[in-house]
Amino acid sequence: MSPPPPRTLFQKIWQRHVVSQDPSGRALLYVDRHLLHDGSFHAFEAIRAAGRIVRRPDLCYATPDHYVPTVAAMRAAPGEKHRTKIDTLIRNTGQHGIVHFGVDDPRQGIVHVVGPEQGITLPGALLVCGDSHTSTHGAMGALAFGIGATEVAHVLATQTLWQKLPRQMRVRVDGRLPAGVSAKDLSLALIARIGTAGASGHAIEYAGEGIRTLPMESRLTLCNMSIEAGARCGIVAPDDITLSYLHGRPYAPQGALWDRAVADWRTLHSDEEAPFDTEWTLDAATIEPMVTWGTSPQYAAPIGGFVPDPAKADSSTRRTSMEESLAYMGLLPGTPMNSIAIDRVFIGSCTNSRLDDLRAAAQVLRGRRVRVPSFVSPGSGLIRQAAEAEGLHRVFLDAGVEWREAGCSMCVGMNGDLGDPGQRVASTSNRNFQGRQGDQVRTHLLSPAMAAAAAVTGTLTDFRKLP
Amino acid sequence: MESFTRVSSVAAVLAMPNVDTDRIVPAKFLHNPRSAGYGQFLFHDLRRDAQGNERPDFVLNQAPYRNARILIADANFGCGSSREGAVWALYGFGIRTVIASSFGDIFFENSFKNGLLPVALPEAGLLRLRAAVATDPLANLEVDLEQQTVSAPGGEVFRFEVDAFKRTSLLLGLDDIGVTLQHLGEIESFERHRKQHTPWL
Numbered sequence: 106m107s108p109p110p111p112r113t114l115f116q117k118i119w120q121r122h123v124v125s126q127d128p129s130g131r132a133l134l135y136v137d138r139h140l141l142h143d144g145s146f147h148a149f150e151a152i153r154a155a156g157r158i159v160r161r162p163d164l165c166y167a168t169p170d171h172y173v174p175t176v177a178a179m180r181a182a183p184g185e186k187h188r189t190k191i192d193t194l195i196r197n198t199g200q201h202g203i204v205h206f207g208v209d210d211p212r213q214g215i216v217h218v219v220g221p222e223q224g225i226t227l228p229g230a231l232l233v234c235g236d237s238h239t240s241t242h243g244a245m246g247a248l249a250f251g252i253g254a255t256e257v258a259h260v261l262a263t264q265t266l267w268q269k270l271p272r273q274m275r276v277r278v279d280g281r282l283p284a285g286v287s288a289k290d291l292s293l294a295l296i297a298r299i300g301t302a303g304a305s306g307h308a309i310e311y312a313g314e315g316i317r318t319l320p321m322e323s324r325l326t327l328c329n330m331s332i333e334a335g336a337r338c339g340i341v342a343p344d345d346i347t348l349s350y351l352h353g354r355p356y357a358p359q360g361a362l363w364d365r366a367v368a369d370w371r372t373l374h375s376d377e378e379a380p381f382d383t384e385w386t387l388d389a390a391t392i393e394p395m396v397t398w399g400t401s402p403q404y405a406a407p408i409g410g411f412v413p414d415p416a417k418a419d420s421s422t423r424r425t426s427m428e429e430s431l432a433y434m435g436l437l438p439g440t441p442m443n444s445i446a447i448d449r450v451f452i453g454s455c456t457n458s459r460l461d462d463l464r465a466a467a468q469v470l471r472g473r474r475v476r477v478p479s480f481v482s483p484g485s486g487l488i489r490q491a492a493e494a495e496g497l498h499r500v501f502l503d504a505g506v507e508w509r510e511a512g513c514s515m516c517v518g519m520n521g522d523l524g525d526p527g528q529r530v531a532s533t534s535n536r537n538f539q540g541r542q543g544d545q546v547r548t549h550l551l552s553p554a555m556a557a558a559a560a561v562t563g564t565l566t567d568f569r570k571l572p
Numbered sequence: 573m574e575s576f577t578r579v580s581s582v583a584a585v586l587a588m589p590n591v592d593t594d595r596i597v598p599a600k601f602l603h604n605p606r607s608a609g610y611g612q613f614l615f616h617d618l619r620r621d622a623q624g625n626e627r628p629d630f631v632l633n634q635a636p637y638r639n640a641r642i643l644i645a646d647a648n649f650g651c652g653s654s655r656e657g658a659v660w661a662l663y664g665f666g667i668r669t670v671i672a673s674s675f676g677d678i679f680f681e682n683s684f685k686n687g688l689l690p691v692a693l694p695e696a697g698l699l700r701l702r703a704a705v706a707t708d709p710l711a712n713l714e715v716d717l718e719q720q721t722v723s724a725p726g727g728e729v730f731r732f733e734v735d736a737f738k739r740t741s742l743l744l745g746l747d748d749i750g751v752t753l754q755h756l757g758e759i760e761s762f763e764r765h766r767k768q769h770t771p772w773l
Binding site: 121124125127129131133135137138144146147150155157172186189190227229230235236237251252253254255256258259262263264265267269271301302305306332335336337358362363365366369401403422423425426429517518519526536538539540541544545 | 587588589590592594595598599600602603605606617622646647648651652653654655656659674675676677678681682685686735736737747748749752753755758759762763766770771772773
């Protein structure tokens, strides 16, 4: 008998979840974990209208995040629009018997922060959620991707999903990231290189020394941004860093079951000769702190660089797109990135709201004062508690930064956290799309340390060069 | 879901790459139930100025294209967020098919589940199609799912590829959940196997 053909990590997990295969090549996949949030009401409504039941409520977990106010006073008495969404999630989860971390529960937070934090997200699991940043969970060695409302309803009703195997991409990062360079910078550098559609139709596996040496929370940031490169899914093979992060978390297996799970998880990695359709290699040493200058995440430059000139674009389509971006952003070609003045700062979102992110921001803010309105929204109530336990909130408050509650907040503004028209925001979130943070609001994506430096100087700034 | 066989209509052209789903329907409208009619929100910030008035230079505000059922876009149409409201907005406005050189993966999936046909043409083909439309902007195009063709005003016919299962589902307007529940026996058998082999899940 010939040995089995080499497979990628993604293919191994995929094959474990195939319930049925149809002749056209589609697979019916079993879903181990289904995360729900306050934007999932469309799917519950569809289920109700069709008279269907939730097949496996025990595999569903919910927490409100998109519509939740982050200001304490508003949280206690949210406006009608937001309260309705929060209450609807309580009703839907109650009715179907689904675990729900509500607004008053310290475990509440951004669904992509809560999953790993609670140990709901596990290596080898197939996890879905009605949100494109579900790619985050792949950092734990899970096969995780975002789906639309009809697919959410389908998973609720059947606990399965029809999918076609995506193409396989490997992004190898050689060497370790230099001090002061974060996973956010790595991600923006990758997207600037391969484009926002560079990984469309693919699942990305991140590999190499630069990934193996990355702490868990940084891996979560990196996988989170996979969708901004076009990939529904990003994944990192589980290793000791994954296991030590996961051990003892409330929903992770315990005791003998933990040992049995670990034995299985140790087998989860791509084979030596696994076939990848596309490969990219990045040299970690060359990556610098990055900031976006346009209205697509691919429009990013090193902080020491300049706003590029559309006239030098390699195609007329790209030139037009760059011109439109710069017109919206109110920027001229050739402007040094570190001369761009900003109006406010947002530190938070499923990309950069974990404890390490808050520590990185606090390290820059310690002993300094901010020049522009700034706030921090931690990724969960537990992160808020942990940050307070080590005094980070004091650092923020002393610097003049507002210390808020957990939610998606100004990443997408559905809870009302928005900029004013024309404002320029330095933001640790994931999308700089037109109108995303408010009408005519201009977004510059960057890392938490860089956001903190921008808050201190009122200008995009290389935090490594602060006096 | 409404079935899709063929559509004949003038085509509105939106030649911008990377049109993200935030542009197709801004997040501020997503609190509305689908029954509110998402067509009114389509391309809201492109269609309307800060006062809410229509921008006359935007293609869908121009007479023949208000009733367009075909939208010709560019590369990576529908990238970004998974919001299905983006598809509901196009569909609610009357668009039945979007022709582009590529699509955001989640938008592409969502389209098929809501009666909207995303047609991916190679870039060269898309450029020729747009050129043909530019020479006769008021002429009808025909998009035929059965034949898998786009017929341009000048007579050129573009063939497109589509997944066999998706094609059938759209031609018949099938509800996926109904199809899947025919596999209930396999799902239950998978669950027994799963409980035995990966009990921590």
